[in-house]
Amino acid sequence: MSIFNRFKKHKKEEKEIEKLRPLTSSNSVENKETKRADKKEAKVGEKTVAPEKALKLKKPRKTELKKFENVHNVLVRPLVTEKISNLGMYNQYAFEVKPKANKVQIKKAIETYYNVRPVKVNIINIQGKNVRWGRTRGRTQDSKKAIVTLRQGDKIEVYEGV
Numbered sequence: 001m002s003i004f005n006r007f008k009k010h011k012k013e014e015k016e017i018e019k020l021r022p023l024t025s026s027n028s029v030e031n032k033e034t035k036r037a038d039k040k041e042a043k044v045g046e047k048t049v050a051p052e053k054a055l056k057l058k059k060p061r062k063t064e065l066k067k068f069e070n071v072h073n074v075l076v077r078p079l080v081t082e083k084i085s086n087l088g089m090y091n092q093y094a095f096e097v098k099p100k101a102n103k104v105q106i107k108k109a110i111e112t113y114y115n116v117r118p119v120k121v122n123i124i125n126i127q128g129k130n131v132r133w134g135r136t137r138g139r140t141q142d143s144k145k146a147i148v149t150l151r152q153g154d155k156i157e158v159y160e161g162v
Contacts, residue, residue: 074105075097075113076096076097076098077096078094078095078156078158079094079096081094091152092147092148092150093156094145094146094148095146095148096143097123097144097146099125099144101144101146102123103121106146106148107121114156116151116154116155116156118148119150120148120149121146121148122146122147122148123147124144124145125142126143126145128141128143
């Protein structure tokens with residue numbers, strides 16, 4: 001019976017909150033928002049907390065924790081091959097990036113490092129290959145490539161340092 005008593009307490013609390021609410025038209029936006037906010041009270045420990053405070057107590061998302069501190073932790077090196085140099089016609093450049101980097105982080109890294117704004121970022125995951133050194137067998141590392149498309153007129157001087 002203790003489980004059912006908990007539900008009864010919640011209903012009593014909701015009724016008390018409704019009594020305290022000022023009487024306004026039911027169609028108003030403010031009234032609807034206050035109804036939603038009152039129902040979304042969060043429990044922290046044993047205390048009931050207002051919804052504004054409950055939002056502040058949320059844990060950060062996993063993606064926010066994985067942010068790279070600076071540009072050099074995202075971009076490994078620019079790729080210069082015959083195939084990639086042909087992409088220059090379409091205003092596209094290729095970079096090797098860290099395997100855990102995502103499109104948003106790559107875009108921000110290119111903005112800060114090269115002072116150009118990418119329009120689009122495409123990512124290619126490259127599987128490592130099986131290799132042999134004499135009798136020993138092994139595997140090369142997995143890697144990731146990013147192909148960055150820039151606006152018409154923007155350029156990246158990749159070939160200077162390569």
